[in-house]
Amino acid sequence: MTRPRIILHVAWYLVKNRAINPFLKKRSGQILLVLITGLFLINSLQYLIGEASSRTVLDAVRPYLHGLGLDHRSIAVLISGFLIIYTIYTLIKGKPIYLREEEYEVLLSQPIGLDEFMLANIISILISPLILTPAFFGLALFGMVFTGDPIRGILGMFGGLILLSGTIMVEILFKLAVRKTGRKLPLIILFIALLAAGITHSLIARTYSLILGIPYMPIAASLVYPFSKSVSLTGAIAVLFLGYVEIGGLSLVASVLSRKIDIEDLSPRSTVNIKLFEGGIPRIKYGSPRNILYSYLFTSRVLSSKHLLGLTILLSVSGLAGLAARRLIGIPGDASIAFIEIFIPMMIGMALYTLSSHVLAMDLRCYWLYRTYVIDMAPVAGAIISKLAVNSVEAASIMLIGLSFYMNKIHLLLMIPYYLPAGIAGAAIQLITLSYLASKRQVIRETTAGIYSVEGLTAVLLEIIIIAVFMGVSSLAFYLSGQPLPVLVAGGIISIIVSYPLLRFVERIIGDIMTYYDVLI
Amino acid sequence: MVNALVLADLYKTYPGGVMALRGLSLMINEGEIYGLIGPNGAGKSTTLKITVGLLKPDKGGVLIYGKSVMRNRIEALKLTSYVPENPVVFKNLTVKEFLRFITGLRSIKWEEIIDYAEYLVEGFNLSEKENTMLYQLSRGMLQKVLVTAAFLVRPKLMVMDEPMAGMDPEAQHFFKKEVKRLVSRGATALISSHLLDMVERFCTRVGIINKGRLVAEGTIEEIKKIASEESSLEEVFLKIVKG
Structure with missing residues (x-):
């Protein structure tokens, strides 16, 4: 029998631990809160006294979006389509529900039912984003600058919260469904069929098919409709209401499923790391320290079958998406191309940055070990930079293959090598900054927690640099793609040739800093 | 004599085949005060996790004061407190909030235990x-x-995995004193440890x-x-384990 008092007690402390205290009791959280709230209020004031520019970002962007055949409805349909893909991914992975270590070890050893915990968890997932609303003022700020309307900014912020909670609920719901029914194939077939029908209908009808919006349209529309001036404020509020209704429905089904949950359905997050190596420990070629470090930090990651498979899938999806877009909306005009050339590299740059930050965080967790055992840190620096630079080239390849098919500019593929020296330079900036900060930590503490919040916040600031580098090279690539073939090929060859001495140069410098900084200096 | 804990014919194989x-x-x-000792990977932590319902055995059962952890999880765990091997905590809660959280799960009113909480907090130099x-x-x-949280919930069975790891000598002394005091009032302790000297002097029975x-x-x-x-437990342990 579930006990409401216990459920609320657990939910309250989960929300406190996940959302309230990090913002109200941590200095960094407080600063962020004040900063974003302040910016929002100043901008709102500007709007209210009529000093803000009458031409908004939305006004500027709208023609480009229309040129791509996108309006608020089609963007919502696309987001819903991505949620369908996410559902399929969740179903295929079928992993247990991962919990934080303390939630698993401390909370589940207490006298609470697993269903009570799941209900409390669901409540906290639904409430935590609301508590984090101040942080989401960033989204409200974006919405206000985008639309020029603070009310729409705030509604958009709630839309963002709905999408966030909705995505988490979708994951929990389908994980529970797989664990409880033990039959994931029918669900996978159902969602793949829905996706295939939506894509087919879109290509035949040359529109973004509403079939893609069937399961998640209210959630997806919550993020988009408040930002569209084609939708009235009342209409936007109604959409948000529907979004909450859908999340409520998903939560209700998840709650019913959680009644029969088993301890084996839940797992601490540490097991994720163990599962990463289930395919076998990376094969390391023994030899010189340099070979071993490169083998462990670079080759075993970049050339692993899992990584190569993922890359192949992404390249294929990108190419197919490019072809589908060409079929759906035709080759874009010059105005739309200008928009694409800025927008797509920015998005890919952000994704690349997230990946490279994760890679760095994982690699620098062992910083103490390298500093203790490795005499020369240059190979460590070189291997990490190489890995990040290769990731950069891979991201560029994924982007360029799609765009070359979409824009019918196959020459774009010749620009891929141009990203290599830029990737090395960007990775070097990231590594030198983060390792400089990490080297100030007491070595012994590095063993327990890896990267700390200062490094984390610095990493966020570095995001601007990485995205700027990626966007800069992309602009160059798009500009040069109109040049004659021999020029493009020569440029590519020069990029590759330049990359090697550049890598050796930066690895030597960063290696020395990583080895000696705060030891001799 | 009352059986505080019965572990019957437990089998557990992890997904990787271990x-x-x-x-x-x-x-x-x-x-x-039962000391469970064994080499690394012997199964101590697995045993303790099964005892408090964090893992499900492939076969066998666990009874805490006659209540099955598998069939009557909540009632069995109401009698139990657990200290995990690694000190994982709700890191964004304060010490006081964490203690109130854990005691609240047992519907224990903070006012009822505030004196004992203060005594423990002082004893462990956490004031x-x-x-x-x-x-x-x-x-x-x-x-x-x-x-402290494990003591505060007034358990009848304390299950502790390496409870003194990282504790200073003063805290270790206070810990042992408090366990003995609780046991003298009817509680029972199952302690896993690698500190054989401590087990030899502190535990009433050893497995x-x-x-x-x-x-x-x-x-x-x-x-x-x-x-x-x-000779010492250490030498006996080595002889038994190495056959």
């Missing part, structure tokens, strides 16, 4: 840290907080676990007789 427990059985009577966020504490301090099986059990004297040794 067989952690192979028919482990043991029985602990009320009022005992100045009451309003400190847990992420700011060292490993040893976190261990003290987890042990040696190796490769997922209980290979020896009894009072320190009985264990020594099994191994035909008159």
Whole structure:
């Protein structure tokens, strides 16, 4: 029998631990809160006294979006389509529900039912984003600058919260469904069929098919409709209401499923790391320290079958998406191309940055070990930079293959090598900054927690640099793609040739800093 | 004599194929301080996690004061407190918030235990840290907080995995004193540890676990007789484990 008092007690402390205290009791959280709230209020004031520019970002962007055949409805349909893909991914992975270590070890050893915990968890997932609303003022700020309307900014912020909670609920719901029914194939077939029908209908009808919006349209529309001036404020509020209704429905089904949950359905997050190596420990070629470090930090990651498979899938999806877009909306005009050339590299740059930050965080967790055992840190620096630079080239390849098919500019593929020296330079900036900060930590503490919040916040600031580098090279690539073939090929060859001495140069410098900084200096 | 804990014929194999427990059985009577010792990977932590319902055995059962952890999880765990091997905590809660959280799960009113909480907090030198966020504490301090929470919930059975790891000598002394006090009032303790000297002097009965099986059990004297040794528990342990 579930006990409401216990459920609320657990939910309250989960929300406190996940959302309230990090913002109200941590200095960094407080600063962020004040900063974003302040910016929002100043901008709102500007709007209210009529000093803000009458031409908004939305006004500027709208023609480009229309040129791509996108309006608020089609963007919502696309987001819903991505949620369908996410559902399929969740179903295929079928992993247990991962919990934080303390939630698993401390909370589940207490006298609470697993269903009570799941209900409390669901409540906290639904409430935590609301508590984090101040942080989401960033989204409200974006919405206000985008639309020029603070009310729409705030509604958009709630839309963002709905999408966030909705995505988490979708994951929990389908994980529970797989664990409880033990039959994931029918669900996978159902969602793949829905996706295939939506894509087919879109290509035949040359529109973004509403079939893609069937399961998640209210959630997806919550993020988009408040930002569209084609939708009235009342209409936007109604959409948000529907979004909450859908999340409520998903939560209700998840709650019913959680009644029969088993301890084996839940797992601490540490097991994720163990599962990463289930395919076998990376094969390391023994030899010189340099070979071993490169083998462990670079080759075993970049050339692993899992990584190569993922890359192949992404390249294929990108190419197919490019072809589908060409079929759906035709080759874009010059105005739309200008928009694409800025927008797509920015998005890919952000994704690349997230990946490279994760890679760095994982690699620098062992910083103490390298500093203790490795005499020369240059190979460590070189291997990490190489890995990040290769990731950069891979991201560029994924982007360029799609765009070359979409824009019918196959020459774009010749620009891929141009990203290599830029990737090395960007990775070097990231590594030198983060390792400089990490080297100030007491070595012994590095063993327990890896990267700390200062490094984390610095990493966020570095995001601007990485995205700027990626966007800069992309602009160059798009500009040069109109040049004659021999020029493009020569440029590519020069990029590759330049990359090697550049890598050796930066690895030597960063290696020395990583080895000696705060030891001799 | 009341059986505080019965572990009956436990088997557990992890998904990777590692067989952690192979028919482990043991029985602990009320009022005992039972030390579970064994080499790394012997199955100690698995045993303790199964005891508090964090893992499900492939076969076998767990009874806490006659209540099955598998079938009557909440009632069984109401009698139990647990200190995990690693001091994992809700890092964005303060010490006080964490203690209130854990006691609230048992519907214990804070006012009823405030004196005991203050006594424990003082005993573990946590008084100045009451309003400190847990992420700011060292490993040893976190261990003290987890042990404090385990004592505060008035358990009949305390299950503790390496409870003194990282604790300073003063805290270790206070910990042992408090366990003895609680046991003298009817509680029971199951403690896993690698500190053989502590186990020898502190525990009333000892079980040696190796490769997922209980290979020896009894009072320190009985264990020594099994191994035909008159020396320390450490030497007896090595002799039994290495065969």
